[in-house]
Amino acid sequence: MNDSITGITGNPREVTTTVPVDVGTGRTPGQGLRTETRVSIRVATHLDGEGLRGMFSRSSAETIHRRFHTPFPQVPEWMLALMLDADRTDKEFLVAVADGKVVGHAMYAMLGGGEAEMAIVVEDGWQSKGVGKALLRELAADAGRRGVQTFVGSVLTDNRPMLGLIGAMFAGSRRAFDDGAYLVRMPLETLEPAAPERNLGRAA
Numbered sequence: 001m002n003d004s005i006t007g008i009t010g011n012p013r014e015v016t017t018t019v020p021v022d023v024g025t026g027r028t029p030g031q032g033l034r035t036e037t038r039v040s041i042r043v044a045t046h047l048d049g050e051g052l053r054g055m056f057s058r059s060s061a062e063t064i065h066r067r068f069h070t071p072f073p074q075v076p077e078w079m080l081a082l083m084l085d086a087d088r089t090d091k092e093f094l095v096a097v098a099d100g101k102v103v104g105h106a107m108y109a110m111l112g113g114g115e116a117e118m119a120i121v122v123e124d125g126w127q128s129k130g131v132g133k134a135l136l137r138e139l140a141a142d143a144g145r146r147g148v149q150t151f152v153g154s155v156l157t158d159n160r161p162m163l164g165l166i167g168a169m170f171a172g173s174r175r176a177f178d179d180g181a182y183l184v185r186m187p188l189e190t191l192e193p194a195a196p197e198r199n200l201g202r203a204a
């Protein structure tokens with residue numbers, strides 16, 4: 001983890017990471033101005049329900065389907081409650097926050113045998129800016145500190161962004177067909193080393 005962008009608050013599992021994310025190029029021709037904003041990553045709390053509801057209200061049907069493998073017209077309240085469950089004994093939830101809004105959520109739940117199931121979502125307007133990568137890196141760091149060795153994720157076979165994200169981050173990932181989707185295993189020891197420049201998303 002890059003200490004310069006990561007502050008660890010009292011509880012070592014309460015990560016608060018801030019990453020600069022490129023949100024576009026300035027309009028003045030030739031000046032090459034780039035617009036950046038900061039995205040914070042922190043442990044989710046029960047106070048994030050409204051934020052999650054807002055994030056999903058801004059998300060496309062495709063994003064929701066890819067996250068839940070179910071075409072929820074509206075993500076149900078029981079699912080939101082599950083994504084913020086107060087009992088973190090064998091699981092953790094992180095949120096990415098930009099401009100005061102929740103724009104991403106990532107979670108893992110331990111399965112035993114050093115494995116944990118993971119899932120992640122970034123709302124459409126914030127995709128392809130490095131937020132997913134930053135969230136997944138923090139999630140892996142947290143899980144690794146708790147003894148998890150391998151993330152397991154169920155990914156729809158046409159979900160190129162997620163398969164691309166996993167391939168870019170975990171050199172040792174392996175996939176197998178499982179009931180119409182890929183079951184992907186990501187050994188945490190094969191996570192690409194944190195490089196400050198790469199954490200800048202597309203802001204270089």
Ligand SMILES: CC(C)(COP(=O)(O)OP(=O)(O)OC[C@H]1O[C@@H](n2cnc3c(N)ncnc32)[C@H](O)[C@@H]1OP(=O)(O)O)[C@@H](O)C(=O)NCCC(=O)NCCS
Nearest residue numbers: 066119121122127128129130131132133161162164165168
């Ligand atoms: C998958 C998802 C979380 C990725 O988040 P993101 O913030 O867009 O990802 P990042 O910008 O951090 O991209 C990291 C890497 O992922 C890959 N990637 C991202 N978007 C991609 C796309 N559209 N096509 C192919 N690869 C892509 C690239 O390798 C990228 O690395 P690069 O920036 O060096 O090119 C996001 O697309 C999403 O929320 N999708 C819907 C929900 C979902 O599919 N969840 C997974 C089920 S568990």
